[in-house]
Amino acid sequence: MNRDFRSVAAAVISVVALSACGSVPQPATQGAAVAKAAVAPPAVIKEGQIVYCSDISAPPLEFYDAARKPQGADIEIGDAIARKLGVQPVWRHTKFASIIPTLVARQCDAILSQLYIKPEREEVVDFVPYMYSGQSILVPKGNPKRVGGLDETLCGLAVSTLISTTAASRIDEQSKKCEQAGRPAIKITRFDQDIAALQELALGRSDAYATTSETAAYYMGQQKETYEFAGAAFDKVKAGIAVRKGNTGLHDAITKAFEQIRSEGTYDQILAKWNLQVDKL
Known part of the structure; x- marks a missing residue:
């Protein structure tokens, strides 16, 4: 939280x-x-x-x-x-x-x-x-899109996050970096509740979910075989x-x-x- x-x-x-x-x-x-x-x-x-x-x-x-x-x-x-x-x-x-x-x-x-x-x-x-x-990136177990964290591996992918949060701001910044490098922007979907952003990942409509490390850890604990962290935490x-x-x-x-x-x-x-x-x- x-x-x-x-x-x-x-x-x-x-x-x-x-x-x-x-x-x-x-x-x-x-x-x-x-x-x-x-x-x-x-x-x-x-x-x-x-x-x-x-x-x-x-x-x-x-x-x-x-x-x-x-x-x-x-x-x-x-x-x-x-x-x-x-x-x-x-x-x-x-x-x-x-x-x-x-x-x-x-x-x-x-x-x-x-x-x-x-x-x-x-x-x-x-x-x-x-x-x-800190903030973290949560992905499906096995990391099928090979997301490396908050980096160029997110370019062109769909990411769900919470409105007006540090995670959302950092995903915005990374998306701009993608475009500046000539790569596709990140397709960002913002929600007003964490559970809705997670559901987007669960339904396969997003490739990754950006949130606080603690929130991500909580959801991982609830569904241990469903999600995993991608890369290192950031903004610690x-x-x-x-x-x-x-x-x-x-x-x-x-x-x-x-x-x-x-x-x-x-x-x-x-x-x-x-x-x-x-x-x-």
Whole structure:
């Protein structure tokens, strides 16, 4: 899910009004704390817990299953970090537009919701980078048109994508390059819903589908024998786990815990489970 279009202006306003807002925190999705706590108040709000703010509406990163239990790559990464910290993870569903003000208002301890690292956000919060986000090309299994990614192999092919997205802009740019090189333009079909753009590929009316890497991974996970990535992801940006500005105790503890789950292979296993290897840091 591409969250880049959402405003970050709310990050520095209306913080006080949040003191009574926010949905009920969700209990941990995995086991209880298993080690002596590496963090304690005031680095975290409550002893023995780390409360994550997350917009739990973006599969495969974070979403609710049929039992209203948080699932996804971000959820599993957050739970793994919590275990290393020796605290219980608690998930507070928070709308993305208000997620930074909610953190600043001490309604949670950290944001784990594929928050892009941007200069204006770094003025308000401190980040621990943990993955990339990017755009990808999805093609039918076996890649019958031999698409190499965002390159000249798309010239003359039909590509479906979503209106007003980074992927759509980049396909437009590539189409112009095709024409400048004397090759056929890309036949671009734009939709207002991802599922419609994917359906175009499924019906054989497009040869490739351009979208975010995360959206592509989600659909691949749903239909593992139907689709595959073509070429490398493009327009990659770093996403980070955010903590309140100056909260060095929690920032450093999360940094250490994250490096531990990377070195032990847990991080790689989580990304592989959710088809997000293209987003590996």
